[in-house]
Amino acid sequence: MTVTYSSKVANATFFGFHRLLFKWRGSIYKLLYREFIVFAVLYTAISLVYRLLLTGAQKRYFEKLSIYCDRYAEQIPVTFVLGFYVTLVVNRWWNQFVNLPWPDRLMFLISSSVQGGDEHGRMLRRTLMRYVNLTSLLIFRSVSTAVYKRFPTMDHVVEAGFMTADERKLFNHLKSPHLKYWVPFVWFGNLATKARNEGRIRDSVDLQSLMTEMNRFRSWCSLLFGYDWVGIPLVYTQVVTLAVYAFFFTCLIGRQFLDPSRGYAGHDLDLYVPIFTLLQFFFYAGWLKVAEQLINPFGEDDDDFETNWCIDRNLQVSLLAVDEMHMSLPKMKKDIYWDDSAARPPYTLAAADYCIPSFLGSTVQMG
16 A cells, blocks of 8 residues: 655654654665665674684785775765666656546546436446446556456456456457457447437537547556556666675675774774664665665555556546436535625634735835
8 A cells, every 4th residue: 555644744844754764664664674684694794704713814815805895896886877777767657657547537528428317328428437447457457466466367357347248258259469458448439439329429529529538548558558568678777786786795895894903094993883884775775675666666565556446446436427427416506705706715713824915026015
């Protein structure tokens, strides 16, 4: 389930973000604690071997190796490579979110354009809307593991009511090696044309509006399919991963505290615990984990998209809009400001501070 914390940061306060640091679900601690423990254990093991098990000559060789690793580790461009990669992943993640298929625009058009309060008119509107939801379900099945687990076969799609048994026979009869998510859209177009010929859709302008909006919805679906098909090039993901792990592998040796009596530059303290190296691991590896979680938001991570919720919401809301709410209007009455030319909604005591005079321009106070 997506972790929402917007209400916690609605206002900027002193240490306003500190409350977020103690959350576990969706946190960097939950993502990184295994790698962090492994890194700390390996560092400790190497330190103990250096301090307790190596002979004098072996210690001198290890110290030279440590200085060498520390000197050249910074030549690995971790910050540049990782920063650009995470930026690319976040932009890709956000574009996928803004292109999730929502049927709201179509359901408004279907409810207002497809006429008829009888059973046939009701069936037309519900069937058109069901084809729209069926298309989004087929797309989500192809890209989301959570949806596929919920609808692993077309039998489950039929049992859930998104497709009838006859429609499934027609769907299976169409032989194509490609994903057939577009088939319900063809049915949608054919049924809308039939409704126009029957006079259920009064003019061609309404039909064109329906088809235009249907094509917009299809574009959202195909875009999600495209994102699933063509990901960030594997070579770039490998480069970033290797850069991060190679950097911290050299840090296991290069960031060891050496014997202060040897007089090595920068090794005049022996603190045992590499605080800043651990922080650096936490930040860089955490950065990589952010990319790992966001690169495919249709999985089952804490912050992945709730695609099953989208399916449930879209079906319930869209059928409600085109069926029960079709031509359903509340009784019109005079509003409370009918005879008031200076309408102004009231403020509660808690919101009184937000009652401010209108802004008339910065030069008003100059006189």
